[in-house]
Amino acid sequence: MPIPTPKPAHIVYRTRRFAEMLKWYETVFGTHLVYANDALAFVTFDDEHHRFAFANLDVIAPDGEADEQSPVGVDHVAYDLPSMRGLLEAWEALKTQGIEPYWCVNHGMSASLYYADPDGNQMEFAVDCFATKAECRAYWSGPEIGQNPVGVEFDPDNWLKRLRSGASEVELLAINLDAEVSPLRGRFEELVAS
Structure with missing residues (x-):
């Protein structure tokens, strides 16, 4: 059973040009900031809660290389799904074929399963935690x-x-804010560890 009706949702980039990237996407896509701290920024240009996210490697992996070989670029591509039941039933079927997520996390506005393909390309399959996009944005x-x-x-x-x-x-889908904050997983986990 494949993942049911995935719809492209957002792309996350790893960068060492945090402010420059935010300005470029604002200029080119007309994005506006939804949320930011020193390490992460989320922006959108429409009614989605975010279309692009940027991870500041100068904060997340400050000792990393700043040359062409550094891990800048696409971290993952995300897809929205209409229901958690559909996503979890696909998870169950994929698991029988040896395909398992590396991260299962409720972000608060969406709950997600993250997978990596055989080449290591990372993708997120997410279900919104609220009934409307407006509630997710709020x-x-x-x-x-x-x-x-x-x-x-x-x-x-x-x-x-x-x-x-x-x-x-x-x-x-209601996030338990008293639970332990998840560590970053996937490529971010490798960057933080190195």
Whole structure:
């Protein structure tokens, strides 16, 4: 069973030209800032909660190389899905074929499964945590995002069992801000460790 009806949503870039990248995307795409701190910035040009995100490698991996071989560029491409049940049922089917996510995290505005293809290209499959895009955008300007800008990890097996036992998606998608903040995973995890 493939991932059900993925729709392109956003791209995340790793950069050592944080301010320059933000200005370029503002000029070229007409983006506006949705949320930013020293390490991360999220921007959009339409009703989505974000279309581009930028990770500041000077903060995340300050000792990394600044030359052409440094890990700047696309971190991952994200796809939106209409339901968590559909995503988790696809997760279950893919798992039987040896395809498993490297990160399962509820970001607060969306809950996501992150996969890497055989070449290591990273992708995110996400379900919005709110009923409307406006509510997702509002999350970015509330206090919760500053309290936990990364998210909380979850167990997809547990979530699928809970859904099948009658729990609602709304119940599962509500982020627990008292839970431990997830570490960064995937290529970011490698950069922080080096």
